[in-house]
Amino acid sequence: MADPVLIVGSLALDDIETPIGRQRDVVGGAAYYGALAASLFAPVRLVGVVGDDFPQEALGLLASRGVDLSGVETVEGGASFRWSGRYHTDMNVRDTLDTQLNVFADFNPVLPPQYRDSHYVFLANITPSVQLQVLDQIEPEAFVAFDTMNLWIETARDDLLKVMRRANLALMNDAEVRQFAGDTNLVKAGEALLRTGPQYAAIKLGEYGAMLVSQRTRFTLPCCPLAHVEDPTGAGDSFAGGLMGYLAWAGCHEEETLRTALAMGTITASRACESFGTTALVDTTAEHILERYEMLLSMTRFNPLPEDLPIISSQD
Amino acid sequence: MADPVLIVGSLALDDIETPIGRQRDVVGGAAYYGALAASLFAPVRLVGVVGDDFPQEALGLLASRGVDLSGVETVEGGASFRWSGRYHTDMNVRDTLDTQLNVFADFNPVLPPQYRDSHYVFLANITPSVQLQVLDQIEPEAFVAFDTMNLWIETARDDLLKVMRRANLALMNDAEVRQFAGDTNLVKAGEALLRTGPQYAAIKLGEYGAMLVSQRTRFTLPCCPLAHVEDPTGAGDSFAGGLMGYLAWAGCHEEETLRTALAMGTITASRACESFGTTALVDTTAEHILERYEMLLSMTRFNPLPEDLPIISSQD
Numbered sequence: 001m002a003d004p005v006l007i008v009g010s011l012a013l014d015d016i017e018t019p020i021g022r023q024r025d026v027v028g029g030a031a032y033y034g035a036l037a038a039s040l041f042a043p044v045r046l047v048g049v050v051g052d053d054f055p056q057e058a059l060g061l062l063a064s065r066g067v068d069l070s071g072v073e074t075v076e077g078g079a080s081f082r083w084s085g086r087y088h089t090d091m092n093v094r095d096t097l098d099t100q101l102n103v104f105a106d107f108n109p110v111l112p113p114q115y116r117d118s119h120y121v122f123l124a125n126i127t128p129s130v131q132l133q134v135l136d137q138i139e140p141e142a143f144v145a146f147d148t149m150n151l152w153i154e155t156a157r158d159d160l161l162k163v164m165r166r167a168n169l170a171l172m173n174d175a176e177v178r179q180f181a182g183d184t185n186l187v188k189a190g191e192a193l194l195r196t197g198p199q200y201a202a203i204k205l206g207e208y209g210a211m212l213v214s215q216r217t218r219f220t221l222p223c224c225p226l227a228h229v230e231d232p233t234g235a236g237d238s239f240a241g242g243l244m245g246y247l248a249w250a251g252c253h254e255e256e257t258l259r260t261a262l263a264m265g266t267i268t269a270s271r272a273c274e275s276f277g278t279t280a281l282v283d284t285t286a287e288h289i290l291e292r293y294e295m296l297l298s299m300t301r302f303n304p305l306p307e308d309l310p311i312i313s314s315q316d
Numbered sequence: 317m318a319d320p321v322l323i324v325g326s327l328a329l330d331d332i333e334t335p336i337g338r339q340r341d342v343v344g345g346a347a348y349y350g351a352l353a354a355s356l357f358a359p360v361r362l363v364g365v366v367g368d369d370f371p372q373e374a375l376g377l378l379a380s381r382g383v384d385l386s387g388v389e390t391v392e393g394g395a396s397f398r399w400s401g402r403y404h405t406d407m408n409v410r411d412t413l414d415t416q417l418n419v420f421a422d423f424n425p426v427l428p429p430q431y432r433d434s435h436y437v438f439l440a441n442i443t444p445s446v447q448l449q450v451l452d453q454i455e456p457e458a459f460v461a462f463d464t465m466n467l468w469i470e471t472a473r474d475d476l477l478k479v480m481r482r483a484n485l486a487l488m489n490d491a492e493v494r495q496f497a498g499d500t501n502l503v504k505a506g507e508a509l510l511r512t513g514p515q516y517a518a519i520k521l522g523e524y525g526a527m528l529v530s531q532r533t534r535f536t537l538p539c540c541p542l543a544h545v546e547d548p549t550g551a552g553d554s555f556a557g558g559l560m561g562y563l564a565w566a567g568c569h570e571e572e573t574l575r576t577a578l579a580m581g582t583i584t585a586s587r588a589c590e591s592f593g594t595t596a597l598v599d600t601t602a603e604h605i606l607e608r609y610e611m612l613l614s615m616t617r618f619n620p621l622p623e624d625l626p627i628i629s630s631q632d
Contacts, residue, residue: 184406225502226501262618
């Protein structure tokens with residue numbers, strides 16, 4: 001039996017407009033995408049809050065996939081977190097049109113006692129002070145990954161630094177890493193990030209893939225090439241969920257395992273992009289994962305140097 | 317003895333401003349960077365035009381590295397092509413401040429007879445009609461790579477399409493591929509590009525690396541991580557030169573060789589960024605190349621899937 005992954009974050013209803021179309025009341029939120037992706041590999045323990053407008057079927061779907069919902073609070077008469085966004089023709093760019101925190105404004109995660117021994121913890125993008133609150137309820141030896149955003153880097157830097165000191169893996173995109181470090185050079189920015197605490201940073205590069213950096217090593221992966229992208233919402237959260245789910249399944253977080261986990265996150269993120277909301281992610285099969293993993297291997301493989309390479313022999 | 321690489325393009329004097337500093341009259345131009353990079357691996361046959369303001373030492377340096385200059389015309393009393401640009405704090409972005417074509421305006425490349433049997437040809441970024449003029453002077457079985465730019469995609473599309481029909485390898489950056497294809501999805505844009513003729517496209521992704529696409533396959537490589545970037549001018553041309561030089565050395569252009577060649581181009585491009593102008597590129601040693609090749613291998617290596625992966629077994 002794989003270790004469970006504890007996931008803490010938003011459960012939301014999204015209004016999404018992409019060049020492909022528009023959908024309202026799409027079930028999402030970072031923790032929802034993350035839980036679905038992680039559930040492909042390991043049991044999940046979910047912590048979140050919804051209003052009674054959140055569809056019961058959506059929670060039922062999670063339960064049917066081995067997600068423990070005892071940490072999900074439903075506020076009677078409350079409204080769920082809502083996000084509304086519009087993607088540009090170049091779907092790497094989006095505008096947030098509206099954010100309504102609703103019941104999420106008072107999110108005060110209290111872990112059910114049976115969650116507290118979780119060895120793999122994903123703190124999705126929430127206020128760093130709330131992430132700290134979760135860290136106070138888990139065991140110090142847990143492997144902790146956290147996500148964040150430009151807003152917290154700007155407005156809650158002190159709390160964010162406290163999270164970083166206690167976390168093992170930072171999950172940020174390249175713009176966030178640059179903003180955090182105040183350095184446009186991603187190599188130096190990544191180094192600065194690691195000096196704040198985490199042993200690893202998994203830097204999301206959008207359509208250019210992802211990068212895993214540690215003090216000594218560096219690993220890069222491309223995206224799974226997709227000719228059809230419907231809605232990138234939740235891709236980063238699905239990346240995190242797939243990555244952490246794989247680590248929990250492997251029960252280990254040394255670098256070789258993290259590299260494979262980065263590939264799993266890349267694959268679950270690619271699935272998330274192929275439909276509005278979580279439809280394609282939910283429909284992910286073992287074949288999808290195996291096929292895309294092989295594709296990533298073949299897309300990145302090249303030969304060692306020929307031994308007879310006469311580099312600049314004419315100048316030597 | 318390796319096959320020679322024929323390189324046709326600009327030899328220039330650049331005024332360059334980057335966050336690191338400013339330098340005037342820096343010897344450069346696409347063909348100059350390309351020739352230096354290619355000369356690390358193979359003899360080079362150069363075709364270009366300069367004014368008598370172009371430093372003799374710069375031509376002497378090329379000659380000392382096995383670059384045949386019999387195709388380089390010096391116009392007495394003429395001024396060399398001049399480019400002036402300023403890089404932003406984020407050095408992925410630059411503004412062209414001034415371009416003076418000077419003697420390059422009448423560039424009318426006539427290949428010395430001994431150049432005409434070249435098997436590896438790199439048409440650097442010049443007007444497609446001039447690229448066509450070169451194609452008319454070489455043997456049809458030559459392996460031809462071409463570069464281009466947004467201006468020609470916009471203003472000389474018909475000629476560019478003729479170049480594409482006759483070329484083997486398109487060397488463009490991601491923005492150019494998207495612009496050419498009128499599609500922001502890079503997978504679809506790359507496919508559209510290949511339908512116009514070339515068997516391969518090497519798509520430069522700036523700091524995110526490079527991608528090699530063919531009808532059936534796809535290969536990606538990251539950049540060499542550089543904590544110190546002084547001046548990215550000529551990186552794309554050095555990429556092309558290193559790539560084509562390696563192919564010429566290998567005497568072959570099947571995909572495995574192209575993958576290694578893409579790594580060589582990535583390495584020569586990284587060297588070009590480490591100094592103003594060509595200083596670091598010129599100082600490139602066998603050790604630099606071997607070390608960075610090993611680094612690229614280690615940065616991209618990950619394990620095959622474990623056989624016991626119980627993907628979504630709970631749902632099956």
